[in-house]
Amino acid sequence: MSIFDANCPKYFATNERSDYAQFLDSMPEEYDVFLSSGVIVGAFGLIGNDSEYKSINWILISPDSQGLGIGSIFMKRAISLANNAEIKHIKIAASHLSAPFFSKYGAVKVLEIKNGWGPDMHRIDMELMVSA
Numbered sequence: 001m002s003i004f005d006a007n008c009p010k011y012f013a014t015n016e017r018s019d020y021a022q023f024l025d026s027m028p029e030e031y032d033v034f035l036s037s038g039v040i041v042g043a044f045g046l047i048g049n050d051s052e053y054k055s056i057n058w059i060l061i062s063p064d065s066q067g068l069g070i071g072s073i074f075m076k077r078a079i080s081l082a083n084n085a086e087i088k089h090i091k092i093a094a095s096h097l098s099a100p101f102f103s104k105y106g107a108v109k110v111l112e113i114k115n116g117w118g119p120d121m122h123r124i125d126m127e128l129m130v131s132a
């Protein structure tokens, strides 16, 4: 939650906080954390039971650790996990601020909802095709 708070309100709308707390409370088994000197500095999940796709959920990195390549490691792991699961694509519910990051890995925009996450935080739904 401290990583969420450090990225709010710049990258997450304040109203998303309770959704994230609820997500963590559900103890999602497929949610991975990145440790630096024993401290969690990032997390992401590739989650879902559909035979065709999974979703990247709640990818976030501590501001001090952004720009160091951890997001790239997460994306490569997500693509590798998706290939192993033999699914066709990964869904990503991004924001207008994070969408350019996901584009770097081949994700394309399928829908844009103005203020979709909250005031001035636009929702960009994306899909990344997986080639097994």
Ligand SMILES: CC(C)(COP(=O)(O)OP(=O)(O)OC[C@H]1O[C@@H](n2cnc3c(N)ncnc32)[C@H](O)[C@@H]1OP(=O)(O)O)[C@@H](O)C(=O)NCCC(=O)NCCS
Pocket (backbone or CB within 6 Å): 007, 011, 012, 059, 060, 061, 062, 065, 066, 067, 068, 069, 070, 071, 072, 073, 093, 094, 095, 097, 098, 099, 100, 101, 104
């Ligand atoms: C978006 C985020 C996950 C990226 O992780 P990161 O560890 O900072 O990214 P990396 O250091 O691995 O960067 C990989 C590449 O993506 C680029 N990049 C990183 N964030 C970017 C952004 N928001 N927009 C465009 N490019 C971005 C980097 O410049 C780098 O490019 P390069 O390979 O050409 O050098 C991270 O910055 C973050 O947690 N942001 C705040 C929370 C957030 O918005 N999460 C997404 C919710 S949908």
